[in-house]
Amino acid sequence: MSGERIIYLPLGGAGEIGMNCYVYGYGRPGEEELIVVDIGVTFPDMETTPGVDLIFPDITWLKERRDRIRGIFVTHAHEDHVGAVAHHWQALGAPVYARAFTANIARRKFEEQGLPVETVRTVSAWPETVDAGPFTVGFAPISHSIPESSGLVIDVGGERLVHSGDFKIDVTPVVGEPFDREMWSEIGKRGVRALICDSTNVFSTHEGRSEATVGPEIEKLLSESKSLVVATTFASNVARLKTLAEAGRNAGRSIVLLGRAMRRMIEAAVETGVLKDFPTTVPVEEAGSIPRENLMLLVTGSQGERRAASAQLARGKHHGIELADGDLFLFSSKTIPGNEKPVIRIMNMLSEKGVDVVDDSSGRYHVSGHANRPDLEAMHEILDPAVVVPNHGEHRHLREHVKLAQSRGRKGMLAVNGTMISLSGNAPEVVDYVETGRTYLDGSVQVGAMDGVIRDRIRMALNGHATVTLVLDEDDEALGDPWVDTMGLPETGRSRQPVIEVLEEALAAAMTRAGKKTLRDDDALEETLRRALRNAAQDEIGRKPEVTVVISRLT
């Protein structure tokens, strides 16, 4: 028995916000039985991943150990925790466990991918548990910004681990279970070997605010509005949607939901009994017949997403509704870093329509779903773990969270993606480093982040592209000069002649200089032409384009 160990290995989410994926193992080194906690996505951007649709953790390490995976446990239904489960499931094949609401969302994703929905099994809340190989896992309700979030209580090898999942301490969360300090104390009593703990808000030093404090502020805001009100928030924040809808109803407004993601979340919440007493909504088709001052739209697109309802409304008529002077648009959400520009773009489009925009800058109309520093300290105290292992956060968050634990006399352990640590023995220790990374869903294909596909696209975006075509006869004689086509390059440069002509002249000159040997050798000829084009372009337009050289030989 002494040869067995408990391991923890983050494959995503430790060293970044988003794309959570964690592995726990128990057994003899190299033979551990495994469970996976969350397999989430992160989102692409033009800067690093143009054209990519979604980003998944690279799970090569897990695939190679497929026969040892005993279960996949999903803490909650946010995309950065559940988003890649269906995409990666065929490679892993283990049963998926989640609470009802999360399972409902996960099953929709399995359905979309044509996968068996019965793979996703619904588990009731702690104290119910699931046995998965040597693991016994319970879903302990914890407050967050989506229904039925859970911390996992993982008993294995005689030890108890707690995986917090995303959480905050909120005793009045509007929808779902309040934070239950007593239950968590009880869980901690048995002795907790390690607390693997959410870190995203470790730099927020102030007390967290409860979801319940948002409602009165929104009611106040609505009471001042005499025209149409539109509000946006994260589609999954069912509690906020309820708060917004109730505020609207109390102000005598009919509620219209706009946006597929939002209707889907409400549907899942109602189906699973999580959401009760949601104000009656009105189909968007009826909105036109309701006076503006009696109407409230709840819409998707709080992050400025181009195709979401908020962007559509900002651009013009959407489902027959057009925003106008005196309307109010509320962002009941924070802007995720990186999304500032699209969000600001929408605010300005709304401003052009005369719409009054209210955002979260006052701190009144949104609260975070994550534990601020005081909440983290409280959680450490309640569970009193032998070691705190921060997860879900960038490097700076994890490091600060370790320092926070240490500042209060606790052990803290920094483990970024790929760091396998053993949680057995007196102190946790690093036992291996595993190669991790990202996989891109690109169109309908999964490509590796290091495959060079995206790198080439970025280079074309920065440098433009030129195609050089040359036809040679059987005797390696050129049939005419090389041709140039360009894409994403200016038409004229320094000399004011057409750029294509300038480049073709340079290629013709290079052909004249090229010896017989070069003309016979495709690689050498290609390199000669590429270099000649790039140098001529640098001289003419101050930029070296990406080049495709096509040499056709008649035979």
Place this chain on the structure above:
Amino acid sequence: MSGERIIYLPLGGAGEIGMNCYVYGYGRPGEEELIVVDIGVTFPDMETTPGVDLIFPDITWLKERRDRIRGIFVTHAHEDHVGAVAHHWQALGAPVYARAFTANIARRKFEEQGLPVETVRTVSAWPETVDAGPFTVGFAPISHSIPESSGLVIDVGGERLVHSGDFKIDVTPVVGEPFDREMWSEIGKRGVRALICDSTNVFSTHEGRSEATVGPEIEKLLSESKSLVVATTFASNVARLKTLAEAGRNAGRSIVLLGRAMRRMIEAAVETGVLKDFPTTVPVEEAGSIPRENLMLLVTGSQGERRAASAQLARGKHHGIELADGDLFLFSSKTIPGNEKPVIRIMNMLSEKGVDVVDDSSGRYHVSGHANRPDLEAMHEILDPAVVVPNHGEHRHLREHVKLAQSRGRKGMLAVNGTMISLSGNAPEVVDYVETGRTYLDGSVQVGAMDGVIRDRIRMALNGHATVTLVLDEDDEALGDPWVDTMGLPETGRSRQPVIEVLEEALAAAMTRAGKKTLRDDDALEETLRRALRNAAQDEIGRKPEVTVVISRLT
């Protein structure tokens, strides 16, 4: 005389933050003599302008009226006010006026472009004035975050206009002239027709803080550090650099300046007598011999710029200096919206090195250079203009600033880029709309924003690129099947065959189906091949690439 009018026309900066460019005119409609205030740049991003080096306002309207331009007045030396003056100067040809520090910076830019530096004329502060056609213009010192910022007092056609330029009300600005309420009251006494006024901070409702409050906080922070300290801020914020350097010196540290832009600003400030008593600095070559706890680096790159000193230090050794556990890195700056991701990337790289990062989230180590709402209200009151015309701001800022003026019983006039308003008569009115836009400096070429060059690059970034090559003989018979080369596309897709083969098969099939007529017609054949490739790609990889078709006909 009654036929003459005063006009105001923003060509940049009204409807955006950055790229300031404003025109004032006086004369009979369509014959106004003109002055230009500021010609600034804005900065490109991957999302909308990949590969672009700088963005200028489109000054076509001014070029067509070149003979009527009497002068170019530059309020201060920030890039978004002075950055495009040299690039656009040859098209305009008028003398450039600025105060000494701004003129020093402008002349460096003229020198770089090989333009006559004597074009830039130094003007002393108000009450000195410059006559430019019917205009008399004075540079009235106003506090901001760069030395010698000025509001312009523009007397024309018997009226006085005040163009605030970027400003805040700071009576203890550390470097340069304190805000002089008496002088501004005096200027206002004569009656101000219009105040054209900075709007960027109109949503900040709290009192602005003085530059002088930053020093004590930084001193406190430094006193706690026992290792190397690095601080970054905007290179042009000479007052902040002085504050930082003095705090360093007072803590017994030698000061090293890293980054060309920063050394250049200090140099200009010393040359023009603006900066006195700047602590002695040490060349970076000597830094290695100074104990870490006695060293402080002031570095460029507060916005996460990839090549700036802060990024270099975060990545590894730079000029022989390597950051290490226990060092302190201070961002004495705010992150401009859109730059969050690169800044956060640097913070995390620093965290990986064990460096403690302090940013502006506490509000202690940075103050804004722009007027908050109370400062704007004060400025309105001091000058008591007949109308407030907000400038420098996004649409939402301009609109809010108009509302602010109106809320206090003043006239406010919203004029975004291209809106020509007349400031003569009882009330300002829109007299024309002018086409405005942006010009990109792309490599060494200026291209229009609407030329399609950048659009093609963005499309290649999103969709990848494929080249199709086909050789036809004299009888319009294909010599072999079409070839495909790809860039930025995955190598395999749905069928697991090489993508290129799948695409070539589809093209071969299309060739078989193509009639004689199509084969004779380059355009039709090109379209046939393009469509066949895009459809096959959509099917195989879920994405339609950009396509270049090259048809070579042997003759």
